[in-house]
Amino acid sequence: MITKPTNTGTDKVAYLAARDEFIAQWGALGSAWGINRTMAQIHALLMITPRPLSTDDIMADLQISRGNAHTNLRELTGWGLIRSVIRKGERKEYFEAEKDVWKIFCIVTRERKRREIRPAIGVLKDCIERTETLRDPDAAVFTKQTRALLEFVEMADSILSKIARSEQSKVVPWALKWLK
């Protein structure tokens, strides 16, 4: 005899299916933006789980090895997207994610600025410095183009800094108004 599932039983199944879909897609999205798939999936899992999870919980849920889970949890901690939680009386380490979407945005912005935008600015400045006094006509075009890029990237950088330093409560109403 087949047991008739309870309502909460079917709910759980539907929920878990949607949840898995979300985790999988979030992982794929991460990939497209240069973020390791597993890292994005762990992040997704922690974002939508209302309680801290241990390394073993995550290994079991995503079907990944301890080493993989460990490395990516550290990486996420490095970004500041998750933090570890120690429960008193327990030796195991648990992890919980920052859940506020605005804060997540600010963290990612700050980190990408630090990791990629700043170094790019350095390279551009270096290229300009090394070529701006040269007489070669191709060099002149090169300098001009890298200058334009530098100017743009520096402006984008400033604007992002400003936004990421603002409160969501100030930016969102402003954005809504501006969008009309």
Next chain:
Amino acid sequence: MITKPTNTGTDKVAYLAARDEFIAQWGALGSAWGINRTMAQIHALLMITPRPLSTDDIMADLQISRGNAHTNLRELTGWGLIRSVIRKGERKEYFEAEKDVWKIFCIVTRERKRREIRPAIGVLKDCIERTETLRDPDAAVFTKQTRALLEFVEMADSILSKIARSEQSKVVPWALKWLK
């Protein structure tokens, strides 16, 4: 006897060194953002070269195979970042890049919206739809969190659309003013 290099000779050497550095770093930056290294390098090369280049020119310059050059040139064309130029009387196809930094930004924004943001919005909507009526408490948390994400992504999408539709001449002065 070692030939003393002419001024323009040393200039060329310095320029080529800076140029190679730029191309290499632009490639690395592309990688970090989920863009194929070669595609980014070809883009860099075309951006800073004041004349259209043929597939063979690019193969020689970046030391890559015909297939690789071809594929990535098509991909860049697909993004709208470069266009092919046919010189009359010649059968070979040449390529030139969009050089206006603001236009490049708009193109990349539009394409990433289309390729990644819109599908992400689809996934989020689907997850919400499938879980919003469930009674399970974890499902409720899940729906709430995905709703928050959806709201944020949709707002970001609108703002980017608006910016990418604007003229640089309108946005830049506004940004400068706003930054003070």
Next chain:
DNA sequence: ACATTCTTTCAGTGTTTTCTGAAACTTCAG
């Protein structure tokens, strides 16, 4: 000191992504 529990590391392996090069195809001039 020792056992237990948990974390960290990393060499080896597996997977995914990208690249090569040669063959097939297209286009065009003669």
Next chain:
DNA sequence: CTGAAGTTTCAGAAAACACTGAAAGAATGT
């Protein structure tokens, strides 16, 4: 129609990247 010039495709090779699992290292309690 034929051959030369150029383009496209794609199977297999190479490179980059990610993952596993087991061993070593910490931390804690007894």
